[in-house]
Amino acid sequence: MASNIEVKDLLEAGVHFGHLTRKWNPNMSPYIYMERNGIHVINLYKTVAKLDEANEALKKIAASGRKILFVATKKQAKDIVADKVSKINMPYITERWPGGMLTNFVTIRKAVKKMAAIDRMKKDGTFNTLSKKERLQVDRLRAKLEKNLGSIADMTRLPGAIFIVDTMREHIAVKEAQKLNIPIFAMVDTNSDPRPIDYVIPANDDAGKSIEAIMTQVTEAVAEGLAERKNDKQEGKAEAPAAKAAPAKEKAPTKAEKAVVKEVKEETPAPVEAKEEKVEAPKEAAKAEKADDLTKIEGAGPKAAEALVNNGIDTYAKLAKADPEKIKEILTEASSRMAHLDPTSWPKQAQMAADGKWDELKEWQDNAKGGVE
Template identity: 40%
Template structure:
């Protein structure tokens, strides 16, 4: 059973509120319904249409055994993106997109290996046996720093099957790396974004937490459906 999108819920969550007309991107014109005062109103029929294409793609990706990487580094969205990804058992980046995170696999894998080794040695007491309290504290700080950067992707093996991006401007580097590697991107496209930069643009407000949470709920539901289909194979 595919995920059903509720237009009324999108409306109530404020997904239709775009940015000021002065900040719009011309390529968003097909997705704009009207203007209200100094802001654009997004056509929610187009949002539903976009979700009806993107959600089955997410489901198919997960059903094939691939991971979907959730990306949301803007301050107000970090917590809900992390919670959504963790609930779906998917990798995430919410603190900062490190340049080359996907394209420079050698460096990324080396940092993740270092993180795992330090965590293992901290957990089994090896560091405590070998070093004094101050040195152990420094190792803990290094673990915390590595987790801040790579913690959300340390269980990701190989490149993800897709990215889900909450803000196309804030996380443009993630989109650029995905494009470089041929990884499809599902992204919320507010009226100031260029929707042609991604394969599955979802026209919608990228600031309102209630709206972002609703869209994340749809993405998670699509992931969970994919996991169910994978188990049934």
């Protein structure tokens, strides 16, 4: 498990420093602790809770085998992100976000293939048959492609998630990911809008120490997910030969053994057949309710959903009947980091989900994010 970062560590890294109060985004108010000397201070307890939630989700995505694309083109973040992410073998963009990177992925793949074609030319000797001017042009093209797209050469399909440092600077990446319904993880400062982000990590995205502190935790979580996937594969390979092993052939009985068996059978009386009573499994077990995905409720993350399931609230119908105060008590007992969650609207959302009113639920959640409700 990734080392649980403490509030003290984040404080030392300067993660709590926000922007000037006149530059703030009102939608970040739930994550702001106070104002001091004209600067907003981020609530680090909420940062820790949100970071744990994001790490859990990133770990699952990495364990499923999907790639996570990291985006950070600002000067303070590019070197840190490139260093941390290259160690876990994940794709990253640190130079410039190529427009259509996600929405026009086919064209981007063509550019990557062009880079591979130039490499083949150099290996098979075709490159040496070109004129000096042509070789220079090809080298320049190769260098440009390597600079912009070198880190995504192994990304053969759209990523399973995207992690962004500074959503205001990378607003095009956010819009493209939104359009394709790709989960967005991001470090969000007090001047940014957290509404389009699926997993918000409220943090200072301008200081190198702050970025490094968050990126260390995030990459450790991804590395754990990759390690789990590797272990599962190794266990699967170890079990495969055992399953395929043919059963040992029984030695055929000799004539003498056959004769003894025949003699014993003739002397032994036929056994009285006992009537077997069929035991019917209880109907309740056969009709056991399948647990619902409670993370579809706005405000309920993976850890909150796990706490509810552990307390018997594992379906939308049960959550719809639950008392918000009881839900709050369950969350607080499971972890003090979930004490800030407000489950007042969860039964209402769960009722819509239980009734299959997904469009109505989505509309309600969009309005709630926009501050209407």
